[in-house]
Amino acid sequence: MIWSLHGAVGHESDLRNFANAMHESAPAKLDVRRLKLWQYLACCPMPLKKFATQLSADVARMDNSPQLMGYSLGGRLALHALLDSPDLWQSAVIVSAHTGLSDPAARLERQKTDAEWASKALRSEWGEFLAEWQNQSVLAGVELPDRYRLKAERNEIARSFMDWSLGAQDDLLERLGDLQMPILWVVGDRDEKFLRVAEKACAALPNGQLEIVADCGHRVPWEQAEIFHKLAGDFFQTTKSQT
Template identity: 35%
Template sequence: MIKLSALHGFLGTGQDWDFLEGRLKNVSLEKEDLFSKKQHSYGETLWEFGDAFSRKAALSDSKTPVLMGYSLGGRLALHALLKKPDYWKAAIIISAHTGLKDEKLKALRKESDASFNQLLQNEPWDVFMSKWNSQEVFKNTPILHREESHFDKKLLGKGFLEWSISRQEDLKSRIESLNLPIFWITGEKDAKFSDLAKSLNFKHPDSILWIAEQSGHRVPWQIQPEFISKINQFLDVIR
């Protein structure tokens, strides 16, 4: 039996993965809820999260542990993999960034995230959500409806400020050298993330890249049947 720990993206919830329930073969799905008022703390920084999350996962049971993360959840997953690479048996990384090298780009991202956080904390929810979904990265993707009542705004602020890509190291070479199978997924209409994915040169022979046709950044929810089929194929290889 595979234990699939799933990390959602920013402004996501554990329920985002509900469509996978009962549709993955011999899989126990563990859905995190990172920004809910019921969420448990995993530390402040990206590395602290990776360490705490992996330690918690290792205490749970003896099932084959696989880690999956989308967007921000994918970046958090990368830190968990690198903190405890001997624990995880495989990973599924969706629409995630390996990290910025350019300090000027990091500074711009820091400013952008701070601006979004100010909007989140001070403006009506609908105004914030409209601005968030209008970003270029979400072009040609479905809008995922979000209720303000589900979220703790302080935790969302932490996501903007502490888990910003502006605070992330460039992890590319370390990810490539991981000795475990990685299934890296992007959408073909998400050119920036697909170009980044194409540059990855994985060490493990069972690591693969899937650039999903007719999809943008939100691959799992845009082409659900194809996504489920591909995940099952990948998990069959590591069983």
């Protein structure tokens, strides 16, 4: 089964079309479990490493050959899960994700910025928060629907900016050499910052494959859905058949 992790200020329905495409994939159907990340933040703080251990434990109870797909925030969470339990995961697709900041000053600055986002998610009028979030240049190109339904999860979303901040994350680049499973890293050609991250990550991965999607920004699975679904489907089919 493919376990899929959505992005920041997102929900599991964002990956419905991905799940449908994988299920219709040839030569064999691939089942996808779309996880609601906010459930992990519903009761208490959940640091990145604790999330990774919890997710891997949850998956191991239900699946003895899981595959993993994570987009953006979900990609960072996926990397933590892979590093937490490298023998569990069969393969992974990482999309538009960051490996971490090496500069302590940059990490502190990012934590400050994310604390501001947390406050806005918790206290601002919800529509204003969504408009400001979508207005970021990195998200230009496509707007995901149904963000208003996330108001019910605003407490958990606010907590995610704190617990799962890029500033709270270790720089994982030097640890990627420990991951022996096949990993497909997908990034848009117009997503310049994340393209540089992807190139460094794939150079460090023993079994990494980089796919740069043309005419595309950060939201690859929606900006170029057909291309992404074909890349992911072929990769998951191939790596599934190798076991």
